[in-house]
Amino acid sequence: ISQVLTETFDENADYRLTAKVGRSLRYDWPGYRIELWAEGTLIASDDDLTTSAPIPGKFITSTIEYVAGTIGGLTPGSALEVRLLSRNVDVETVVAPVLDWAVDFDNIQLKTILP
Numbered sequence: 001i002s003q004v005l006t007e008t009f010d011e012n013a014d015y016r017l018t019a020k021v022g023r024s025l026r027y028d029w030p031g032y033r034i035e036l037w038a039e040g041t042l043i044a045s046d047d048d049l050t051t052s053a054p055i056p057g058k059f060i061t062s063t064i065e066y067v068a069g070t071i072g073g074l075t076p077g078s079a080l081e082v083r084l085l086s087r088n089v090d091v092e093t094v095v096a097p098v099l100d101w102a103v104d105f106d107n108i109q110l111k112t113i114l115p
Contacts, residue, residue, distance in 0.1 A: 001105070002083040007112065009038040009078045014113040015066040017044065017082065022104030023054040030088030030101035034062050036110075039078035043071055047087065059106065068115075082108060 017036050023029050033047040044064040054060040088101045 001085075002081055005080045005082065005110065007080055007110065009074055009076060009080055010112065010114070011074065011076045012068050012115055014068050015044070015080075016111045016113065017064045017109070018111075019062050019084065019108045020059045020104075020106040021048075021054055021062050022059040022106065023056050024102045024104065025057045027100055027102035029053060029056075030086045030103060032062075032103045032105075033083075033085040033087055034064060035083040035085070036064060036066060037081040037083065038066075038071075038074050041071060041074060043074075059104070080110070082110065084108070 015036060017034065019034050021032050021034070031048045031053065033045060035042055036044040044066040046062045046064045051062060052060065084103075084105045086101065086103045
């Protein structure tokens with residue numbers, strides 16, 4: 001799932017993206033990845049390889065942060081995009097997902113922090 005936001009990139013701002021990530025009791029766990037993009041460049045991410053996965057039937061909060069100036073060359077005013085991914089889809093080769101795997105996402109919030 002992805003969404004291009006109406007909010008645009010500000011080179012002086014820090015960004016904090018939070019999302020609730022849930023693990024189903026019914027379906028197998030494929031893993032997750034959450035990404036924040038600006039101008040087609042990945043600027044922050046989190047996944048269950050770097051953060052603990054939720055236990056079955058529960059949610060965890062995933063938080064990613066971009067600190068102003070971390071990545072140079074981004075154009076102010078360019079589009080921001082949020083991507084929520086299940087790791088059972090190989091985005092490099094576009095392999096179809098396995099249908100009995102599931103990740104639940106809820107309460108996605110992007111906070112802009114200006115100096």
